Amino acid sequence: MSYFDKPGVYITGIGQIKVEKVAELSLREMGAKAIRIAMADAGVEEVDAVYLGNMLSGMISHQQQLAPIVACEAGLKGVEAVTLEAACGSGGAALRAGFMSIMSGMCDTVVVCGLEKMSHSDKEFITQSIATASDWETEGGKGESFVTLNASLKRRYIDTYKLSSDSFAQFGINAHRNANKNPNALFHKEITLEDYLASKYIADTLRIYDASPICDGSAALILSKYPPSDKTRPHVKITASAAASEYVGLANRRDPLAAEGIQRSGMKAFKMAGITTKDVDFFELHDAYSIIAVLSLEAMGFAPKGEGWKLGEEQAIMLDGKLPISSFGGLKARGHPIGASGVYQAAEAYLQLTGNAGANKIVKDVNVGIIQSIGGTASSVFTHVLVSN
Amino acid sequence: MSYFDKPGVYITGIGQIKVEKVAELSLREMGAKAIRIAMADAGVEEVDAVYLGNMLSGMISHQQQLAPIVACEAGLKGVEAVTLEAACGSGGAALRAGFMSIMSGMCDTVVVCGLEKMSHSDKEFITQSIATASDWETEGGKGESFVTLNASLKRRYIDTYKLSSDSFAQFGINAHRNANKNPNALFHKEITLEDYLASKYIADTLRIYDASPICDGSAALILSKYPPSDKTRPHVKITASAAASEYVGLANRRDPLAAEGIQRSGMKAFKMAGITTKDVDFFELHDAYSIIAVLSLEAMGFAPKGEGWKLGEEQAIMLDGKLPISSFGGLKARGHPIGASGVYQAAEAYLQLTGNAGANKIVKDVNVGIIQSIGGTASSVFTHVLVSN
Numbered sequence: 001m002s003y004f005d006k007p008g009v010y011i012t013g014i015g016q017i018k019v020e021k022v023a024e025l026s027l028r029e030m031g032a033k034a035i036r037i038a039m040a041d042a043g044v045e046e047v048d049a050v051y052l053g054n055m056l057s058g059m060i061s062h063q064q065q066l067a068p069i070v071a072c073e074a075g076l077k078g079v080e081a082v083t084l085e086a087a088c089g090s091g092g093a094a095l096r097a098g099f100m101s102i103m104s105g106m107c108d109t110v111v112v113c114g115l116e117k118m119s120h121s122d123k124e125f126i127t128q129s130i131a132t133a134s135d136w137e138t139e140g141g142k143g144e145s146f147v148t149l150n151a152s153l154k155r156r157y158i159d160t161y162k163l164s165s166d167s168f169a170q171f172g173i174n175a176h177r178n179a180n181k182n183p184n185a186l187f188h189k190e191i192t193l194e195d196y197l198a199s200k201y202i203a204d205t206l207r208i209y210d211a212s213p214i215c216d217g218s219a220a221l222i223l224s225k226y227p228p229s230d231k232t233r234p235h236v237k238i239t240a241s242a243a244a245s246e247y248v249g250l251a252n253r254r255d256p257l258a259a260e261g262i263q264r265s266g267m268k269a270f271k272m273a274g275i276t277t278k279d280v281d282f283f284e285l286h287d288a289y290s291i292i293a294v295l296s297l298e299a300m301g302f303a304p305k306g307e308g309w310k311l312g313e314e315q316a317i318m319l320d321g322k323l324p325i326s327s328f329g330g331l332k333a334r335g336h337p338i339g340a341s342g343v344y345q346a347a348e349a350y351l352q353l354t355g356n357a358g359a360n361k362i363v364k365d366v367n368v369g370i371i372q373s374i375g376g377t378a379s380s381v382f383t384h385v386l387v388s389n
Numbered sequence: 390m391s392y393f394d395k396p397g398v399y400i401t402g403i404g405q406i407k408v409e410k411v412a413e414l415s416l417r418e419m420g421a422k423a424i425r426i427a428m429a430d431a432g433v434e435e436v437d438a439v440y441l442g443n444m445l446s447g448m449i450s451h452q453q454q455l456a457p458i459v460a461c462e463a464g465l466k467g468v469e470a471v472t473l474e475a476a477c478g479s480g481g482a483a484l485r486a487g488f489m490s491i492m493s494g495m496c497d498t499v500v501v502c503g504l505e506k507m508s509h510s511d512k513e514f515i516t517q518s519i520a521t522a523s524d525w526e527t528e529g530g531k532g533e534s535f536v537t538l539n540a541s542l543k544r545r546y547i548d549t550y551k552l553s554s555d556s557f558a559q560f561g562i563n564a565h566r567n568a569n570k571n572p573n574a575l576f577h578k579e580i581t582l583e584d585y586l587a588s589k590y591i592a593d594t595l596r597i598y599d600a601s602p603i604c605d606g607s608a609a610l611i612l613s614k615y616p617p618s619d620k621t622r623p624h625v626k627i628t629a630s631a632a633a634s635e636y637v638g639l640a641n642r643r644d645p646l647a648a649e650g651i652q653r654s655g656m657k658a659f660k661m662a663g664i665t666t667k668d669v670d671f672f673e674l675h676d677a678y679s680i681i682a683v684l685s686l687e688a689m690g691f692a693p694k695g696e697g698w699k700l701g702e703e704q705a706i707m708l709d710g711k712l713p714i715s716s717f718g719g720l721k722a723r724g725h726p727i728g729a730s731g732v733y734q735a736a737e738a739y740l741q742l743t744g745n746a747g748a749n750k751i752v753k754d755v756n757v758g759i760i761q762s763i764g765g766t767a768s769s770v771f772t773h774v775l776v777s778n
Contacts, residue, residue, distance in 0.1 A: 058444075243438070
């Protein structure tokens with residue numbers, strides 16, 4: 001059987017709309033636009049299903065059952081259309097649902113869409129709505145927000161390893177540098193170490209450049225059971241999909257710095273793909289907060305415990321480094337429209353693996369990329385391995 | 390290969406907690422209890438994943454990422470845990486996710502849980518929150534609720550077919566009769582035709598006995614790749630899973646009485662299971678409103694257009710009829726804890742097909758049952774076919 005006759009799960013097209021502080025399009029129009037771009041990119045006119053990642057539309061847009069709303073707006077009335085929610089990992093959850101729909105034999109061609117629009121809502125209400133991704137009984141309902149929760153994680157890290165509180169500076173700097181070249185990114189502003197060190201604190205030692213912004217965005221993928229029949233068309237294969245959970249509340253965890261949810265999800269993905277860290281050319285991780293990026297690098301085995309931050313200092317994470325991350329700006333600077341982020345990651349990995357990353361191209365040749373989408377402070381973790389043709 | 394060595398998707402255990410007007414347990418405790426009952430029933434101590442159907446927890450309980458919250462509460466920390474949302478069809482969506490997870494080879498044993506707790510919230514706020522399952526731009530945001538939307542559907546039906554507005558009376562009467570024998574039902578009160586005719590209108594010709602109640606509940610299933618190794622254990626096989634969508638807004642539909650989403654989902658399920666309406670012994674349909682029950686019977690091919698209500702009049706829908714529906718009380722009288730209902734349906738069908746329905750036993754022998762879980766006014770439709778061993 002030739003490569004092109006072998007069933008699997010292939011990404012055969014992508015669609016992104018620009019991440020914006022305030023999108024002009026309505027919620028449904030944003031998702032429909034990303035889907036139409038992806039369908040045109042893949043050259044498909046029909047799909048079997050739409051799996052949509054979204055966290056907040058019920059709370060801040062009074063719209064549940066968003067998947068059929070968006071599918072119909074994209075001209076896909078009738079198809080299966082379902083919403084997946086795993087807080088900030090909703091995009092990764094939608095990708096995994098699409099993956100399983102094809103692997104199960106239920107579908108041949110599906111849309112995976114991530115979508116979030118937050119800008120129309122009051123800022124305090126958005127912060128509270130995002131805090132519903134924490135354990136409301138012990139965190140959100142007691143006044144915690146994701147800023148304070150991540151500040152406490154960062155504090156624990158720098159105290160445990162006796163580090164300067166500015167040890168994560170290079171993560172924000174790298175993200176902004178890469179976003180500056182990505183036309184779909186929210187921020188087009190490089191920052192220097194001096195900018196980082198002069199930036200304001202938003203909670204304890206957490207600086208504004210340690211945190212991702214509130215914004216609007218949507219991205220979409222076409223997943224297919226076979227590679228494109230036109231063999232010259234770009235595509236990538238998804239060779240692993242894995243998910244794991246962890247206590248949502250930080251206080252319940254044995255060792256919050258171990259990020260067991262990330263480790264478990266990652267180890268399952270490595271095993272399924274039959275690879276080790278050595279095989280990984282780049283890692284689109286969930287840098288909603290710099291501390292989560294650092295913990296991810298460690299839990300995934302790319303750095304020993306307590307040393308993930310060094311990959312920033314050593315500039316290993318840059319486009320010309322040994323393990324590029326956030327190659328299009330990451331959640332930090334491309335932006336983090338919550339339910340959409342996991343799908344942007346997949347779209348960006350697709351561009352790297354098909355040689356279409358333009359100014360954001362990773363310098364070395366890349367064949368294997370990992371993407372990881374995370375809900376909460378790493379309580380829902382979705383990991384996918386993508387490989388080039 | 391013997392029956393017991395053949396991979397597929399089998400329900401090997403169920404758990405239900407009693408549907409209540411006001412549950413004493415917290416949201417997470419309700420789900421965890423249903424899961425623990427199901428795991429004990431199936432005799433399993435470990436699972437690979439929890440797929441949770443829920444619509445409202447973000448809006449009315451400030452809790453998103455509910456799946457890992459519930460999974461951890463049930464002692465399942467670490468497993469894949471994801472929330473599926475398709476409004477009132479969320480339970481059916483979770484069942485389909487579980488089905489695909491096993492068919493895809495990703496999982497061997499999973500929990501499907503449906504969960505909703507509404508009683509702690511202000512009644513007006515609940516009504517508005519449920520209305521987010523409508524098209525908010527054209528319906529909910531303009532003052533429509535599901536009561537008014539279903540009243541308009543009922544009005545269209547009785548005007549189109551020139552019927553008395555009390556033509557659906559037997560649906561409520563049948564549901565209450567069956568619920569009265571179900572210990573897990575909300576209502577334990579039989580009603581007569583006189584009661585129905587004396588009941589109050591809640592909108593236009595829609596009476597209180599045409600509508601399902603606001604309530605709390607949770608149910609869970611264990612799905613396994615193989616039948617139980619102990620061959621004496623009860624189990625059923627899921628032979629089809631299908632989903633379809635339709636415009637969420639009624640005004641967009643070509644013919645709202647055609648219920649095209651139901652028809653499409655149903656025909657896909659019939660085809661996948663290799664059956665026709667003649668093979669179906671009972672139908673656990675989505676009787677959130679009597680008009681939806683009637684339209685379902687027609688769209689699924691159990692009655693010609695305009696004649697679904699006659700199956701009520703002819704008492705075909707009763708436990709001793711030719712096509713029993715709502716055998717444990719249905720959404721109408723067992724109760725409709727929104728995201729949980731689709732999972733209660735599966736649990737009840739399991740009890741019928743394994744000969745464990747007790748006082749609610751369908752009189753004839755049953756081998757093939759259909760369950761259907763619906764979001765909105767039939768805009769997200771999940772249909773599953775269950776067969777006995």
